[in-house]
Amino acid sequence: MKSPFAKKVTAQADRHLINEVAKRLDAPARRQFMKYSMSLGSLAMLTGCDTSSDEALDKMLTGISRFNDRVQWAIFNPDRLAPTYPDSMIKVPFPFNAYYDVDQVREVDGSTWKLEVSGLVADKRSWTLAELAALPQMAQTTRHICVEGWSAIGRWGGVPFRTFLEKIGADKTARYIGFKCADDYFTSIDMPTALHPQTIMALTFADHTLPADFGYPMKIRMPTKLGYKNPKHVMSMFVTNTNPGGYWEDQGYNWFGGS
């Protein structure tokens, strides 16, 4: 009998492998592949004799991760600022990172793009790029830290998210804000982080229009959170009291992901 440890490792390794392969296939091929790997998975489960302990382990780890969300929420200080750096320290070229390769980057048409707003807000009208550009702007050079461990200093500019949230009359007592992106990515953040003075609806990188690689036309930039919490190509956002999860978060990355 395999140890629950080994089982756990293989199950997660399989899941990761499946994701990695799926990433390299086009949409119909991906669906096919996922379907086959899913049935392979169920077959393995039929033969496995300690799936229950595997599940118990998974449950325990997920439970502790939820506990770590609460701990991070508690120690998050809304007034503590992430360090800023001189522009000379900006990393060139700045690394590209996403759940797909750089040749898969979505081209969003900025002239027709509109940010959809919904949920617990007073004003649900959509916003064009020009309208966002007309709001007060700020820019900051901060360190982007990836969950993988590497970091790179970059400069993002745009609308202070707090200004925008006040403009649309968002319920500031709500717990979460969810984001959906043009590349099918999705994530969500806590309201205190959304209101943090360094949280930006970024329209520029290094003082130039945000390039497609870094999330044109708009990304949410938070130097108080890990990279995967910073959505690119944002198409819509909603204010809610139900945790919307996220692309990586639903697979096991810690939800709060704070720095």
Place this chain on the structure above:
Amino acid sequence: MSADKTTWVKVHPAMVRICHWGNAIAIILMVMSGWQIYNASPLFPFRFPKAITLGGWLGGAIQWHFAAMWLLVANGLLYLVYNIASGRLRMKFWPIRPGEVLHDLGQALRGRLAHADPTHYNAVQKLAYVGVMLLIAGVVVSGLAIWKPVQFGVITELLGGYEFARRVHFFCMALIVFFVAVHVVMVALVPKTFIAIITGRAKAGVVEAA
């Protein structure tokens, strides 16, 4: 040597034994999951073989790492509070005299380090045990520095910034692993210490230092 093979002596209090094994489990989980996390973005031109890592993929490894950290810290604090309050820390590990360390090291390398009293650590052991306690403190503090470089920014600054703190964290890990490797070899050479750290007792006069 006043070897009386029928006399058993109390070597390790229950609290020390519980904390020792709690710590051993925590360190193994932290190190193996840490290697997997390292592999996602290696600092040096090598990766750890998949077979000796924990978690299966980055997300799973991080779950393990940030779960076992609570065991490591809670267990470590319990050990420290118990050992400081009872005076055991000072009694067992103090003083550490450089001259004695050199002498005992020389004896050990010649395979002549025999101790009649299993309740007493030799100078090399004292240095190694206090050293690994400091390394564990170092790995925890540098871990906080890279986990929360904004909220605990002061620690990160003191450790030379995010990127430097990452390397501090790695080197503390490497030295801890080195300690464990030597430690386990020593235990294998003197198996009776192994019984003692489980049952708490040893036959007086026949236990050599591990």
